[in-house]
Amino acid sequence: MAAPFGLYEPHIETLRSNGLKPEEISGNPVKQAERVRELLHWFVRLSRGSANPKWMREHAFELAYYIATTDDRAAIDTHAIEKEAWLKGVKATHVEREQMLRLGFITESEFAAAAPRPQAVVAAKLDSTIYRVEHDGFEGTVQGSYMTREGKRGVVLQQVGTKVVHVYGEKWLAPAAQEGGS
Secondary structure (H helix, E strand, C coil): CCCHHHCCHHHHHHHHHCCCCHHHHCCCHHHHHHHHHHHHHHHHHHHCCCCCHHHHHHHHHHHHHHHHHHCCCCCCCHHHHHHHHHHCCCCCCHHHHHHHHHCCCCCHHHHHHCCCCCCCCECCCCCCCCEEECCCCEEEEEEEEEECCCCCEEEEEEECCCCCEEEEEHHHCEECCCCCCC
16 A cells, blocks of 8 residues: 555654554554544534643644544545646646746656647748738738647737737638739
8 A cells, every 4th residue: 555645654653652542543443433532522622622732732643643544545645646737737837837846846857748838939931921810800911920838820910010919820810802803
C-alpha cells in the first residue's frame, strides 16, 4: 500500500507515540472505536468549555493517527492528481507551469512535456490582399500570424488606412471584393 496521505512509518509512529493513550488508538478495531468515540465526545465538551484543554495536543495526535491508519482515502495521492492535471494544462497557463517548476512541484522534463508554449505573433508572408471579416466589417491586410495553445491558427490584420490591428481566426477571413467587379 502507498504511504497513507504521504506519511511514512516514522511519521505514523510519531502520531501514535505522541497520543495520550497510544495503546488504545492503535489497538484492535473495537478498542479503537471506543477510543475515537471518547475523543470525539471530549472535543464536543471542549467546545462547550466543559473539558480540560490541557490534553488537546495529545488527543489531536491520536485522532490524526487514527485517520492516517484507517481512512480508506489514505492511499489517494492528491498531490499526484493535481500535478497531472497541471501538466495536462488544465486551467494552467505557461506562467503557472513556470511557477510550479520554480516552486519544485514539477521537474524540468515534466515542464518540457507540458502543454506547448503559446506561439508569439510572427511575421507572415506580407501581401497586399485586403481581407474582409463579414461579422464586423473589418477590412485589413495580414501583418502576422499566430497559433493558440489549442492549435487554432489566426492572423493579425491591420485596418486599411489606419494603425488599428485586430486578430482573427483563419476561418473568418475572405478576400474583400475588389472594386471594379472581380
